[in-house]
Amino acid sequence: MIRMRGKRNLGDSLFDWGNVLLMVFICFITLYPIWYVLINSFNDGVDAMRGGIYWYPRVFSLESYEAVFKNKGLMTSMGVTVAKTVIGTVVHVLFTAMVAYGVSRKDLIGKNIYMLIGTVTMFFGGGLIPSYLLIRDLHLLDTFWVYIIPAMFSFFDLIIFLTFFRDIPEGMEEAAKIDGANDLKIFYRIVLPVSMPVMATIAMFHGVFQWNDYFTAVIYTNNPDLQPIQTFLYRIVALSGSNQIASVVPGNVVRTVTSQSVKLATMVITTVPIVMVYPFLQKYFVKGFMIGSMKG
Template identity: 80%
Template sequence: MIRMRGNRTTGEMIFDWSNVLVMLAICFLTIYPIWYVVVNSFNEGQDAMRGGIYWYPRAFSLDNYVAVFRNGGLMKAMGVTVSKTVIGTALHVLFTAMVAYAVSRKELIGRTLYMYMGTVTLFFGGGLIPYYLLIRDLGLLDSFWVYIIPAMFSFFDLIIFLAFFREIPEGMEEAAKIDGANDLKIFYRIVLPVSMPVVATIALFHGVYQWNDYFTAVIFTNNADLQPIQTFLYRIVALSGSNQIAAAVPENIVRKVTSQSVKLATMVVTTVPIVIAYPFLQKYFVKGFMIGSIKG
């Protein structure tokens, strides 16, 4: 016989507690690797080589972070990342929104053809070699604009904008046209102001992409002054960059750090900004996928 506790059966309580335990296990498996990296990054490098550090630093030290911040390349890479994230996100949102608004107009000639062409790009691509040749012919190799111009438009983001623009009452635009406003004024003074939820969503999508992108710099730039923070991290972790960082610090600190400890400290420095910002912006991801899915 199943006993009742309030309005819930024993089976429902078992199910709820099972869900709690599963979610706690998932949270632990997700959070602990990050915690492990942070703990070891604050531990003296030579001591960490002995192993056995799991929950807290055994020999607390900031030498790993001193080794990272004493290297001028990190700050320069951070500046490149911030610049390309801000500029790239602003231009991406503006350009994609303009194209989406044009496509949303029924009077646009060839609108259906443009949509078919864009849909094809969601499933098929030309490949890395043709893309590289295109970037080369456009003169974007070893240029800051290689981060900006190729990423100014996304058909996936256009679809999200399109779903939102189609829900804007046509009467608002008709009233503006009666008052003498042209399409450009309608877009900037009416459409964009009422579309701030979707603008924030797309800005978050692309901002996270720009911050995390390391592959573009690896393929299209050879200039160390143009590498973003994620490429800097990639070269630290995958290549021998940690030894170069250690060489830039005083000898008394070099004795206490190792290439592994410097890598861990660099990983923390490069990921902390986006980790702090992400929880506050997470709701926009959900809103972005829900835009246009429910209509009254």
């Protein structure tokens, strides 16, 4: 019996090798575009215009990165992006978790109505013009808080929190109430500490959104000091022609780089920081992503 279990027929071996080759192919087509951008960003801009760079830089150069970092607006934009990502993520996670905890209470009056209204907002929106008029009337135009306040709450994230909160044993909260804790103390001292997996998941989702969001600044701000890094990249990509790129690339560096090389260098600079955060949240992210798939 042991020998029979250890044997594998030709069909099983071919199936395993087919899976391996398929996964290698998927990994390659997923990672190669990133590698292509990276190696071309480290290549001399003028030389890269000849093409034929596929696996490694042909003429290694850091001049494209030098051109980007010499731009005064880059560090300002990076600071705005880091600030709105950190503050926006913390506020979003705490506020959405607080609302979700309230909605998860069985004795909440009008709970079904709130859920119905929230569900409708997931499928239907007011549109850009009403949103702009609302932001204007709230006096959020050309302010830093335009990145924070409209993104404080997400009904989709509330549903994820609800799924997790329903699995918290009721005995924990009942014991806390016997000890004299109110709902606010229970939320901050019991619910939040045991909700790290789902909080890390929501933080990852919203943090990536805040980091990558460029559209908010394009629509709601005119102040260059409030421009995030993704809007900075958007405006570089939108430029065309050597005269326009000269306004982005200062000094005599413009003679040795191209608009394409500056775009690629800026893309790498804006992507690396958020990618480096993921490994620190991975263990929580995997647990939170599987919330609701099984009980235990």
